[in-house]
Amino acid sequence: MKTSLTLGTSLKRRIEIDRNRTIDFMGDELRVYSTPSMVSDMEYTCRDLIMDHAEEDEDSVGTHVSVDHLAPTLLGMWVDVTATVTAVEGSRISFDVEVRDTIEQIGHGQHVRFMINKEKQAGRLRKKAARAIDL
Numbered sequence: 001m002k003t004s005l006t007l008g009t010s011l012k013r014r015i016e017i018d019r020n021r022t023i024d025f026m027g028d029e030l031r032v033y034s035t036p037s038m039v040s041d042m043e044y045t046c047r048d049l050i051m052d053h054a055e056e057d058e059d060s061v062g063t064h065v066s067v068d069h070l071a072p073t074l075l076g077m078w079v080d081v082t083a084t085v086t087a088v089e090g091s092r093i094s095f096d097v098e099v100r101d102t103i104e105q106i107g108h109g110q111h112v113r114f115m116i117n118k119e120k121q122a123g124r125l126r127k128k129a130a131r132a133i134d135l
Contacts, residue, residue, distance in 0.1 A: 001091065001115045005053035010084040013045045022075050032072040033079065038107050039065055042097045045081040046111050050093060060093070060113040061121075067109030073101040083111070091115040 015021075021037040023030070043062050050060045073079055079101050087094040091114050099107035 001050075001055065001058060002053045005050065005085065005088055005093065007085055007088065009049065009053075010082060011045060011049035011052075012080055012082040013041070013048065014078055014080050015041050016078045017073055017075055019075065031075040033074075033077075033101075033106070035067070035069045038069055038079075038099055039067055039109075041079070041081050042067065042083070042099065042107070042109060042111060043113075046083045046093075046095045046097065046113055049083050049085070049095075050113060050115065054115065057118055058115050059118050059121075060115050062111060062113050064112035065109065066111075067097075067107060069107050071101075071104055071106040073106050077101050079106065086110075 017033045019031070021033055021041075023032060023034045043065065046062075047060055054060070079099050082098045082100075083095045084097075085093060086096050093113050093115070095111045095113070097107075097109050097111055098105060
């Protein structure tokens with residue numbers, strides 16, 4: 001990881017709330033931004049922030065998410081997801097994340113990611129796959 005990733009580094013992404021990001025179990029009239037979609041958007045924003053500071057052979061994996069989904073956002077609205085680095089401890093990077101729609105804050109939370117070497121991770125996954133076949 002490059003030394004350019006420091007405390008306070010942040011990234012904001014604007015995301016349109018389309019049908020795929022909404023709940024469907026209460027019918028079309030009650031389609032709102034789903035919590036799993038919000039968590040995914042938070043994670044991807046954090047990853048995008050890190051990747052601007054990663055070496056070519058690196059990527060990151062999420063290891064912890066803690067969120068509060070505070071208010072509904074309607075289908076067709078947009079949200080701004082803002083991730084801010086709160087700690088860099090070796091390969092462990094911590095974030096505060098805020099999600100706002102055009103009216104209010106609708107979510108916030110903390111996320112932790114680890115920088116990994118892609119080839120080493122691929123090797124670990126191959127070993128695990130081989131063990132799984134033997135079960």
